[in-house]
Amino acid sequence: MLILLDVVTTAAILFIVSAGLLAIFGVLKIINFAHGAWLTVGAYCAVVAARLGLNPWAALPLAFAVGAALGTVAEWLIIRPLYRRPLDAILATWGLGIVIGQLITLAFGRDVQITPNLLGGTVALFGLDYSLYRLFAVLAAVLIGGSCAALLEGTRLGLKARAVIMNEALARALGIDTARVRLATFAIGAGLSALAGVLLTPLTSVDPNMGVAWLIGAFMLVMVAGGSFAALAVACLVFGAVQVLVSTFVSPILGSISVAVLAAVVLRISPRGFARA
Amino acid sequence: MSKSMLLSSALLIALAAPSAHAAGAGPITIGVPVGLSGANSVVAPSVVQAAELAVDEINAHGGVLGRMLALDVADDASGAAGAQKAFDSLVYGKKVDVLISMETSAARNAALPIVSKGKVPYIYTSFYEGHSCNRNLFVDAWVPEQQVPPIVDDFIKDKGAKTFFLIGSDYAFGRGMLSFAKSYIEKSGGKVVGEEYLPMDGSDWTSVISKLKTAHPDAVITSTAGGAPNVTLTKQMRAAGVALPYANLAVDEGTAKSMGADATGIFLSASYVTGIDTAANKAFLAAMAKKFGADEKTPNDLSVPEYEAVYLYKAAVEKAGSTDSAKVLEALPTVSFDGPRGTIRMDKQHHAPLTMYLGQVQGDGSVKVASTFKDVDPGAQCPNLK
Numbered sequence: 001m002l003i004l005l006d007v008v009t010t011a012a013i014l015f016i017v018s019a020g021l022l023a024i025f026g027v028l029k030i031i032n033f034a035h036g037a038w039l040t041v042g043a044y045c046a047v048v049a050a051r052l053g054l055n056p057w058a059a060l061p062l063a064f065a066v067g068a069a070l071g072t073v074a075e076w077l078i079i080r081p082l083y084r085r086p087l088d089a090i091l092a093t094w095g096l097g098i099v100i101g102q103l104i105t106l107a108f109g110r111d112v113q114i115t116p117n118l119l120g121g122t123v124a125l126f127g128l129d130y131s132l133y134r135l136f137a138v139l140a141a142v143l144i145g146g147s148c149a150a151l152l153e154g155t156r157l158g159l160k161a162r163a164v165i166m167n168e169a170l171a172r173a174l175g176i177d178t179a180r181v182r183l184a185t186f187a188i189g190a191g192l193s194a195l196a197g198v199l200l201t202p203l204t205s206v207d208p209n210m211g212v213a214w215l216i217g218a219f220m221l222v223m224v225a226g227g228s229f230a231a232l233a234v235a236c237l238v239f240g241a242v243q244v245l246v247s248t249f250v251s252p253i254l255g256s257i258s259v260a261v262l263a264a265v266v267l268r269i270s271p272r273g274f275a276r277a
Numbered sequence: 278m279s280k281s282m283l284l285s286s287a288l289l290i291a292l293a294a295p296s297a298h299a300a301g302a303g304p305i306t307i308g309v310p311v312g313l314s315g316a317n318s319v320v321a322p323s324v325v326q327a328a329e330l331a332v333d334e335i336n337a338h339g340g341v342l343g344r345m346l347a348l349d350v351a352d353d354a355s356g357a358a359g360a361q362k363a364f365d366s367l368v369y370g371k372k373v374d375v376l377i378s379m380e381t382s383a384a385r386n387a388a389l390p391i392v393s394k395g396k397v398p399y400i401y402t403s404f405y406e407g408h409s410c411n412r413n414l415f416v417d418a419w420v421p422e423q424q425v426p427p428i429v430d431d432f433i434k435d436k437g438a439k440t441f442f443l444i445g446s447d448y449a450f451g452r453g454m455l456s457f458a459k460s461y462i463e464k465s466g467g468k469v470v471g472e473e474y475l476p477m478d479g480s481d482w483t484s485v486i487s488k489l490k491t492a493h494p495d496a497v498i499t500s501t502a503g504g505a506p507n508v509t510l511t512k513q514m515r516a517a518g519v520a521l522p523y524a525n526l527a528v529d530e531g532t533a534k535s536m537g538a539d540a541t542g543i544f545l546s547a548s549y550v551t552g553i554d555t556a557a558n559k560a561f562l563a564a565m566a567k568k569f570g571a572d573e574k575t576p577n578d579l580s581v582p583e584y585e586a587v588y589l590y591k592a593a594v595e596k597a598g599s600t601d602s603a604k605v606l607e608a609l610p611t612v613s614f615d616g617p618r619g620t621i622r623m624d625k626q627h628h629a630p631l632t633m634y635l636g637q638v639q640g641d642g643s644v645k646v647a648s649t650f651k652d653v654d655p656g657a658q659c660p661n662l663k
Binding site: 002003006009010013105110111112114116117120121122129130131132133134202203204205207209210213214243244247248251252253255256 | 314318447481482483508537
């Protein structure tokens, strides 16, 4: 039972961390290696919120707004000319990530920052004391996944985004302002990543390099998931399960590389990953 | 990639007043390679401050053999690759006279060949897993033989603990500390019911904590890398509701304070806590507060040995009558310094007997000393060194 809870909550955390990266990869077909930096920016929004004396929960909307605003600027200045050069976009976003990391270091120093907990304590569940926050992470993941699906399936922007995914030239010919769709997608993706950064603060230390540890895992998951949120959810559950099982029964050291190894194996066998799911 | 390192190396803090130069000799340069970035970044600034204070005080009293002291601080990024660059630049580029620093074990191990080749005395001021032996290396901080027994003895005798669970970061210090802890626990009649590690950059302790909870031990002892992994593990353990007697072999007072409520109740064992009630410690704390004011980083078990090591080097140079490496190395084990931690003399196979304090973190973040263990011997660290 404990292992099942560990699997589900680990998958939820992986999903939260990867959602912003997937939103950008799914629509724009570029890999945003500045993703780790957006996570860090979000976490520092929690630091700033704490310093301003705001309620810890206020950091969530703050981080989304800051992330989306910075995402808008970054798309406009850096990403826009690079849509047709996806390899250059990887370099540019990697560089952007380094720049953001250094700016955070300049502003806040290299120290570990401490943020107030969003939710503390444990709850009794199936005869176990389980971390309340990890259970909340499952809810957060469902909410994020649900609202992304609703946005994509139920709104005008989502319809346009899907048109851009399917055939961009045709979408443009039909009068869809594809540049604006791209801008909005990038902003939302960056906002989601920053939001994930706040949601990570109760689990990790906040320091300028914190995002890097999560970037590789998120990248692997998104590669396997292709462009779909449903596929991402499946990938998170499968990989989360493997990570927890390997950590529990073999060794936590092997567990921490299991996502990367498994992603390589899956992509070797099926180059489209879980995208058909 | 080496940008940040070069920047910090360029940060040569020349404290020598030009007018004070005696006999035309330049300053004696102390290289301080330290982890300004990476895992050690939380404590490194306090170490640099301690070195600055020692150098200031010595220079104000006329320096060493009529020469001023100067510091050259380099960032080693808390790791092996960064340390190689930092030591290369300090030993061969800057040609420092001595290296005095707190570093990760990975950084120290990577740097030792450079130190041997450059024949520079190296005073290592960080507690570590022990048994690092080199002609040029002296250590004035604790090893497991000094730190672990106070905790295990207290847990077994006072808390009635019989079973222990050990958690660490997967690197030399984490493994070394816990392997000593394990043998000491078993020697003392206790039992280790679990021992788990995560890589240094690992941040997901989920399954480790689940194993801890399923094992139902009486006490838990952790030995992670300082900084991020320590904070991450403590946060996740507290979130999972772990409320066992909890000793953290890698936490210092400052980190405990900044961790807030999550740190309350943690036991730590150290050769220095700010609450040591001696004139030397009070004078040291007052001097730190006066020099750094609001920017002062709380002195701790990593920064105070740095402060004392600068004085030990001074004493050795004065005894040797020069900064010649061979002569200084000969003098180092014979000199002593009365510092904030008491009298320090590195005469036990390049290591030092130290007085150890068992403390518990209080609700307000301060550390209360529960008991004191006088002049604990480091044991046989380097029997093959003369």
